[in-house]
Amino acid sequence: xxxxxxxxxxxxxxxxxxxxxxxxxxxxxxxxxxxxxxxxxxxxxxxxxxxxxxxxxxxxxxxxxxxxxxxxxxxxxxxxxxxxxxxxxxxxxxxxxxxxxxxxxxxxxxxxxxxxxxxxxxxxxxxxxxxxxxxxxxxxxxxxxxxxxxxxxxxxxxxxxxxxxxxxxxxxxxxxxxxxxxxxxxxxxxxxxxxxxxxxxxxxxxxxxxxxxxxxxxxxxxxxxxxxxxxxxxxxxxxxxxxxxxxxxxxxxxxxxxxxxxxxxxxxxxxxxxxxxxxxxxxxxxxxxxxxxxxxxxxxxxxxxxxxxxxxxxxxxxxxxxxxxxxxxxxxxxxxxxxxxxxxxxxxxxxxxxxxxxxxxxxxxxxxxxxxxxxxxxxxxxxxxxxxxxxxxxxxxxxxxx
Numbered sequence: 050x051x052x053x054x055x056x057x058x059x060x061x062x063x064x065x066x067x068x069x070x071x072x073x074x075x076x077x078x079x080x081x082x083x084x085x086x087x088x089x090x091x092x093x094x095x096x097x098x099x100x101x102x103x104x105x106x107x108x109x110x111x112x113x114x115x116x117x118x119x120x121x122x123x124x125x126x127x128x129x130x131x132x133x134x135x136x137x138x139x140x141x142x143x144x145x146x147x148x149x150x151x152x153x154x155x156x157x158x159x160x161x162x163x164x165x166x167x168x169x170x171x172x173x174x175x176x177x178x179x180x181x182x183x184x185x186x187x188x189x190x191x192x193x194x195x196x197x198x199x200x201x202x203x204x205x206x207x208x209x210x211x212x213x214x215x216x217x218x219x220x221x222x223x224x225x226x227x228x229x230x231x232x233x234x235x236x237x238x239x240x241x242x243x244x245x246x247x248x249x250x251x252x253x254x255x256x257x258x259x260x261x262x263x264x265x266x267x268x269x270x271x272x273x274x275x276x277x278x279x280x281x282x283x284x285x286x287x288x289x290x291x292x293x294x295x296x297x298x299x300x301x302x303x304x305x306x307x308x309x310x311x312x313x314x315x316x317x318x319x320x321x322x323x324x325x326x327x328x329x330x331x332x333x334x335x336x337x338x339x340x341x342x343x344x345x346x347x348x349x350x351x352x353x354x355x356x357x358x359x360x361x362x363x364x365x366x367x368x369x370x371x372x373x374x375x376x377x378x379x380x381x382x383x384x385x386x387x388x389x390x391x392x393x394x395x396x397x398x399x400x401x402x403x404x405x406x407x408x409x410x411x412x413x414x415x416x417x418x419x420x421x422x423x424x425x426x427x428x429x430x431x432x433x434x435x436x437x438x439x440x441x442x443x444x445x446x447x448x449x450x451x
Contacts, residue, residue, distance in 0.1 A: 053084070123370060362423070376398060
C-alpha cells in the first residue's frame, strides 16, 4: 500500500481539495492511504484560519483523508520555504510516507524539480544579490536570477503560487535527501486567488470572500458536504467564521504597545522593514491600514502580514526551532488509526494523541506546545461570539476520531 502525504491548510476545504484526493488515489491506487499535514489556527499568509483546526481536520477526514497531523505554528506562519520544509519534516518523521502530492499550475513534477535544483545551486545566491540592488522584492529578484540559469518558460514558474510552493516542496526534499517522491496534479478550476463564482472548482479565497460578505449559502455550496456540515456546527456554536477583524482592537493594541526594538526582532531580512511597520502602527486605525501604509514595491504584503501576526502572538523568528520535535494528531479514521499504530514503530519523534502527554517530553517540545496553547487562546478572541472564547482549549482538545 502506498502512503501519500499532502501539506494542507484547508482554509476552508473546498471541492478542488477533494479533486486532488481523488487524483492521488487514481494515480497511486485506490487503497492509497493519505496523511495530511495541516496548518493550525493560523495560516501561512499571516492570517487567522476561518475555522479552528480540529474542525477543519475533522472535515478533511470525513472527505477522504485518513490521518491529519498538525504543522506546528513556527512553520505554519512562515515563508513558503520554511512552510514547505516544516511539512516535509513532518512527513519524513512519520517514517511511512512514500509520495508527497500537491497541486500545481504546470502539473509536471520533473520541471518543478529542475527549478528546485537550480534554486539550490551555489551560483544562484550571487545572482539574487545582484538583482536585489535594483530595488525589487526578493521574489522578483529571485525570478530574474533563475531566468539567467533556466529557459524563460521554466523561470516563469515562480510567477504562479502553486508552482512556487511545489518548487519549495522539491527543494525541501532535495535538501533533506528524502526518498519521498514528489507527485503533482495539474490544478483545475479557479486560480489560487480566483474569485469567479462560475468556476466548477473554486478557490479558498473565493469561499472566504463569500463568508466575509455574508453569502454563506453560496460559500457552503462550494465546500464538500462534510466541510459544510462542520462549518454549520461551528457557526452555531459561535466559533465561525473567524476573521482577523473580529479582534482587530486587540491586534492594534499589541502593535501600539511593543517597541521599535521589538519590531526589529521580527525583521528577518534586517532591511529596515520593521521601521516602516512600527511607524505605520502608531497612527493606523485598522490592521489593513497598517499593512497598506507599510507596503512598498520591495516588500510583499504577505511578509508584512506575517510580521504583524508574529507581533500579536509574541513570536520572534530567531526563536523558531529548527526541527519539529513531535507529531501531533488532529484527526483520524480507521485507516489513520492503523497508520498511527505503525508509526509507533517507525516515527522519528514522539506522537502526541493526548495534549497532556507533552509533559513527558523534553523542554523544546514543551515550549513549542506552550506556544501553541498561547496562540490558540489569542485565536479564540476572534470567535464571533466571545462567550465561546474561553482559554485553555489546547489542553482540552484531543484528536477527532471518525
